[in-house]
Amino acid sequence: MAPIELLIELTLMPLIAFIVGMMMVLMMRRIAAKIQRRIGPPFFQPLYDIVKLHGKRTQVSHGLIHDIGIVMAMGGYIAAETLLPVPGMNGIAEKGGLITLLYLMMIPSLGLALGVGQCANPNGSIGIARALTAMLAYDIPLVIVIFGVAYAAGTTNLVEIIATQQAGGFATWGVVEMPLLAIAGLIAMHASLGKQPFEIYIAPAEIATGPMVEMSGKYLGGLFVMQCFQLYTTSVLYVSLFLGGGTTWFDFLIKSFLVLAIPVSIAYLFPRYRTEDLLRLMWKWPVMLGLIGLAFVM
């Protein structure tokens, strides 16, 4: 591939991710509004929010690491998007693969954790401790799922995993061939989004929004951007693993939004678990489903 083409891809992939991510935030808010019988925000509200937060006159910093944390939170996802193939663009997906992508997706969390730590607020620190605990909870079923998919495909190369599913048609989609893994993956993905009932690290009533407690202005804006990327990355990864990726942008986006709509719809119906209940739940049901699903694959 010509370097200029690659450069364009590497620029476009995060940009598209950001725009689609904002639309996903909008969808999330609209679903919440529907469930709560409200009208919901206008189309451009996510963009307004980001611009507003970045434009605030008072920006409170707790030190350099606070700043760097936010930069890492955004930057890690921007980088991760280039490893996530979309219709017509593979970026550098073949140079990293599935495992690298998974680990790259931890960089934003690390950045956030560092930034929050520097704020020296116990609510924030408790939030991070809980967020990392949640990660320990949902990553175990998630890893079983990833192992199953990669083992069945015989590769960790996402491009190939998608291509195999597309070549074989609907019958070879991950969700058809490995339904148990797909269910386990969906539960783990829901928990990874940190939405109710797995919202243990935000817990506004308990720890004053946890990691966000000292975030205002562009700091909160940065986290908003991070959330857009997070929603996009999670759902696109799921689509790539289980729903055959996208042949065209149209079906790709439809699949991604639909996948995301499932956990988001569930989220607004439930209150919040306690930390140990989240661990117990994650280590029981999705792990069990995943292991049974894995046994079918092996």
Place this chain on the structure above:
Amino acid sequence: MIFSLLDELLIFSAATVLVALILGRGLAVGWMVTILYGGQLLVLLKMAALGYGGNPIASELSLSVMGQDLSWRFDALSWFFALITLVAALLTSWFSCGEWERKFKQQGGNVWLFHLAMALNVFTMLILLASGDLLSLFIGWELVSWAGFLLMAVAGGVATNAAIRYITYAVVGGMSIFGGIALVYAAAGSLQYEAILIAVEKMSTGQLWMLVLLFGSGFGIKMGLLPFHLWQAAAYAETPGPGSAFLGAISSRMGLFAILLVLVKLFGIVNIDSLKIPFTLIDARDLLAWIAVFTIIFPTYTALKQNDARYLLAWHGIGQGGYMLLGLVTANSLGAAGGLLHVLNYAACQAALLMAVFAVMHRTGAADLNKLGGLVTRMPLSFLVLLTGIIGLAGLPPMNGFVSKWLVYRSLLEDGMPLLFLGTIIGTLGTILSVYKLIHNMFLGQLRVEHEHVREAPWSMMTPMLILAGVIFVTGLLPGIPLTWVAAALQTIGLTGPEITLGGIESSSGSLDMIWVIGVLFAGFGIGAVIFYSAGPSKRVHQLDNYAGGHFLTADVRYQYSDNFYSGLMHLIRGWYRGSFQWLENSITSLVEFLSLGMQGIYRRANSEFYLLSTALFIIAWVVF
């Protein structure tokens, strides 16, 4: 007699010991031995051809003891381990020069003994790495054990107890190895590697099992493999700063070196694979793999509970050994390369981490994670080194630990071992949790009043720390460089490495190119920074200007969240820490005590006729059956 390069190296190393011994009471001994370590490293670098598959270099010295020829030589595997040993020695010794030494002396430490013990450790490790037959291996092994004991015991007090516990384990391990060597000698009639290789083919399953168990547990004790891991954390953590960093980085890897040499090279993975455990589906190799995985998981989660930074890291050191062994027993090209590469990557991370912890200890006098906090504003460079180290230790990009762990994960995926794979990930997640606790409780959060005037660590400490941080990053960016050495080392033990590129590896089932990965990562950070900083300036506020639910914060209010850091998790898994291994150790100790009391009783009370009679009976019984 013309000295070979290996002789030069060993003589240089012996000279370092002598200098530390004779001039050790004088001034600037630290700098002197540091320069000598540098000299040793230069000689080693002259042998760099070994790292690229050059012919082994033999020592001119050879001895014959009771008909057994003793010889020493260096091949790619020895060179790889020696490189890590000498770099670790150079940097940790550098760290000890100047201010650290002065403070150590003020606190009543014996600087002379410390440097002597360090030099002896390096010298004996080189002798072990150079061993050319099983007997010289055993001699080197015992020397390393006792040198390690000396360094561990330097600090006195709690450290002495830990060191005695260590040497008890080490002596048991040594006996186990000695038993193994005796069996090998009985079977092969020689202790030369060539003869053993031939004899192994004719050995019965029972013999092989016995040997694998004897050597495996003997070497495993040094590595801290489960269930022999209890000695290690305290012994390493209580060693004086730079010594702790040195031991933590490389010492227990000598066990891995010996395992590679004896179990992998001499016995062969194929033979070990053929040893089935009756009535189960697993064989000796699976057993090793599972021991490795449990060595990853249990110590890592023990580390998570620690409140002393040194102990936390020392427990992780045990856990990380599991990744190395696991990678190597998979014995496929990716896993073996990953396991061996992790020796280097881990050594760099662990040394950097321990140095950063000891730098903080030097300035604040505390390693207790509940008595620190907020130091990033006072010791930013130490923070940077610790951050680099924890990213590497946890195995996240862009640092080197990611590459070696990635290789191990991939190999398990390729071999279709989901449970082992899951075990490694559980270990990695535990590591991430625990290292965040480390950096949070030391450097982030609230700065305590008494640390208001703490300064950055002195340059004599900072320079080696920064060099190590550089190594961690560069070997992560360009893993092709160390992977080439790893591939050469694997060849000497009969394994093959993967297809290597400068940025990682090339494989039909998924490649890795760290140059690209890190490139886009930093580009991403750059874009993030542009977005962030283009949004206008921010106002820096004091740490007390903080949301406190309606309360006012004053300097004397401690609100750092550090104790019982993962309370939700601990609430669930607290009951799983049963201390079974501690119980096992205690019961063995009690049993030995009981037996020795019994023996003592017989010896003291019984009259000599009874004593003679029972011995005679025992001998007759032994002859008859």
